Amino acid sequence: MASDLLAIARSGTKAARAALDVTAQNIANASSDGFVRRSVSLSEVSAAGGVGRTGDISLSGVRIDGVTRNADLFRQAEVRRTGADAARADAEVNGLENVEAAVEQAGVYDATVDFEGSLKQLVSDPTDGSLRAAVIESSRALASSFKVASTSLDAAGKGLRFQAQDDVDQVNLLAGELARVNSRLSRATEASSDQSTLLDQRDNLLQQLGTRIDTTATFAPDKTVEVRIGGSGGPVLLSGQATSPLAMTMASDGTIGFTLGGGAVTASSGALAGRGQALTQLAATRGKVDAVAASVIAAVNTAQANGVDLNGTAGQPLLSGTGAGDIALAQTDGARIATAPAGSSANSRDTGNIAALRTAIDTADPAGKLDAVLFDISSAVAGRTVTRDALDGIASNAKVALQAQAGVDLDQEAVNLVRYQQAFQASGRVMQVASSLFDTLLNIR
Numbered sequence: 001m002a003s004d005l006l007a008i009a010r011s012g013t014k015a016a017r018a019a020l021d022v023t024a025q026n027i028a029n030a031s032s033d034g035f036v037r038r039s040v041s042l043s044e045v046s047a048a049g050g051v052g053r054t055g056d057i058s059l060s061g062v063r064i065d066g067v068t069r070n071a072d073l074f075r076q077a078e079v080r081r082t083g084a085d086a087a088r089a090d091a092e093v094n095g096l097e098n099v100e101a102a103v104e105q106a107g108v109y110d111a112t113v114d115f116e117g118s119l120k121q122l123v124s125d126p127t128d129g130s131l132r133a134a135v136i137e138s139s140r141a142l143a144s145s146f147k148v149a150s151t152s153l154d155a156a157g158k159g160l161r162f163q164a165q166d167d168v169d170q171v172n173l174l175a176g177e178l179a180r181v182n183s184r185l186s187r188a189t190e191a192s193s194d195q196s197t198l199l200d201q202r203d204n205l206l207q208q209l210g211t212r213i214d215t216t217a218t219f220a221p222d223k224t225v226e227v228r229i230g231g232s233g234g235p236v237l238l239s240g241q242a243t244s245p246l247a248m249t250m251a252s253d254g255t256i257g258f259t260l261g262g263g264a265v266t267a268s269s270g271a272l273a274g275r276g277q278a279l280t281q282l283a284a285t286r287g288k289v290d291a292v293a294a295s296v297i298a299a300v301n302t303a304q305a306n307g308v309d310l311n312g313t314a315g316q317p318l319l320s321g322t323g324a325g326d327i328a329l330a331q332t333d334g335a336r337i338a339t340a341p342a343g344s345s346a347n348s349r350d351t352g353n354i355a356a357l358r359t360a361i362d363t364a365d366p367a368g369k370l371d372a373v374l375f376d377i378s379s380a381v382a383g384r385t386v387t388r389d390a391l392d393g394i395a396s397n398a399k400v401a402l403q404a405q406a407g408v409d410l411d412q413e414a415v416n417l418v419r420y421q422q423a424f425q426a427s428g429r430v431m432q433v434a435s436s437l438f439d440t441l442l443n444i445r
Contacts, residue, residue: 004060005434011061012427015042018064019420023413030408034204037408038196041065066191069199073219075402076203080210080217081269082395087211088274089388095160095278096384099285100377102152108289108324109370111145112296114138116367119358122339123351127310132334139300139318143327146293150324153286157254157279164256164275167212168248171272174209175227175243178202182224183241199223213246213258214269230268235260253283281380288373290323292366297321299360307338307353312346314338315353 019040029035045061118138122131181202188195202225206217209227216234218226227238229246237244237260244261251257256276258265267273297319304315315338321327331337340348341356 005430005437008061009427009430009434011045011063012430013424015040015062015064016420016424016427020417020424022067023416023420026408027410027413027417030410030413034200034207035408036069036071036196036200036203036406038067038069038193041068041191067193067196068191069196069406071199071203071406072402075398075405076206077217078398079395079402080207080215082391082398083207084210084214084269086388086391086395087271088269088277089384089391091163091271091274092277093274093381093384093388095156095275096281096377096381098156098159099153099278099282100374100381102156103149103285103289103370103374103377106145106149106152108142108145108149109367109374111138111142112292112367112370115142115296116358116361119354119361122337123354123358126339126349126351126354127347129334132310132337135337136329136332136334140329142296143319143321143329146289146324146327149289150286153282153289154325157282157286160275160279160282161248161250161254161256164272164279165248167270167272167275168246168258171209171212171237171246172243174205174212175238175246178205178209178225178227178238179241179243181205182238185223188223195223210270212270213267213272229260229265235263235265254286255279255283281377285373285377286324288369290325292364292369292373293324293327294322295364295369296361296366297327299364300357303353303357303360304338306356307342308340308344308348309338310335310347312344312348314342 019042022038022040026037041064042062043065045063115135115138118131118135122128122135125131181198185195185198185202188198202223206215206225206227209215214230215237216228216230216232218228218232220226224240225238226236226240228234228236235244237246246265247259249257249259256279258267258272267276300319301317304318307315309315316336317330318337319327320330337354339354340350341352344350
């Protein structure tokens with residue numbers, strides 16, 4: 001009996017020591033990003049009876065089945081899915097805010113209004129040099145504001161594409177890291193501490209990957225993972241230790257697309273999807289701003305060609321260029337503004353041609369169109385911000401649910417320390433009792 005007690009007590013001390021080690025690891029890694037709480041899985045050890053008692057079952061201690069990670073695959077998948085949606089919305093809002101700032105801060109709407117106002121004032125006295133100079137300066141400011149808007153939109157697009165390329169590089173890097181984790185997982189001992197650490201790395205990499213592009217993860221019996229872009233039938237990014245390279249393509253209008261292993265692939269969530277959507281909106285906004293600039297150039301230069309300037313000579317183009325990017329002031333002398341109809345003499349006070357220019361500007365309505373552009377962008381930003389905030393809330397709730405299960409509760413771990421320490425001491429006491437009993441039996445005469 002004494003030897004049986006020693007074996008039982010020995011198994012108890014081993015189990016308690018292992019549980020203490022795991023509890024200490026939990027406490028030490030409580031603030032580590034991606035760490036999942038561990039617990040020791042124990043089971044009873046039973047033995048059959050001796051000779052003539054084979055039907056008897058005798059409990060003979062406890063054994064360690066392994067180290068268990070307290071993580072739910074469903075909750076982890078929800079964190080990845082909701083995190084990808086939130087990342088897409090956040091990237092799109094940030095991009096749209098840059099587009100809005102590019103147009104709004106350029107002051108192109110105010111410059112257009114000032115230009116129209118200077119033309120209206122010139123009608124009151126077409127021979128006044130100061131009024132003509134005011135038209136030239138307002139034209140210069142108009143051209144400059146369009147160029148600033150164009151340059152700012154270019155900068156916003158460049159920034160979005162730079163961020164998207166960085167995300168693509170990160171996706172390929174993370175896929176490579178996952179391939180190495182797969183290799184080590186395939187050789188790791190089941191339910192071992194090493195396997196648990198690798199699984200933490202695997203899940204953390206999957207979460208980082210999901211914030212950049214939508215993925216679907218499929219887990220093999222050996223805990224290795226296969227990753228596809230999009231749904232379960234999407235193209236394979238990672239299988240075993242083999243990865244397919246993700247690449248970014250750029251269209252002539254600055255929008256982006258993606259290929260995986262040479263084949264086209266669509267990002268529907270994640271930061272890459274959000275940046276792609278923002279670039280699509282930027283291209284549309286740029287097209288509208290260019291169209292407004294082109295309409296102003298056409299209206300002004302057509303009116304100039306149909307009239308004569310203050311010297312009685314045929315009017316020449318006042319603006320050059322074809323859009324917001326290259327618009328420029330072609331005339332710097334206010335006397336070259338063609339205010340009078342063709343055939344009028346020098347210093348004519350006839351305002352027929354400047355009136356025609358104002359009518360053409362009113363018809364083109366650049367200020368109204370620019371106001372509509374700003375309204376569309378502002379509305380998009382406001383609407384996407386509401387969506388982003390809602391998705392952030394959903395993602396936060398998913399993280400809280402996972403953290404409640406997989407996170408480390410220091411209070412509970414403190415209780416476990418005391419409990420397992422007492423279990424260790426109790427097993428040691430059993431060993432002492434067994435030793436005393438054995439000594440007593442040996443001393444019997």
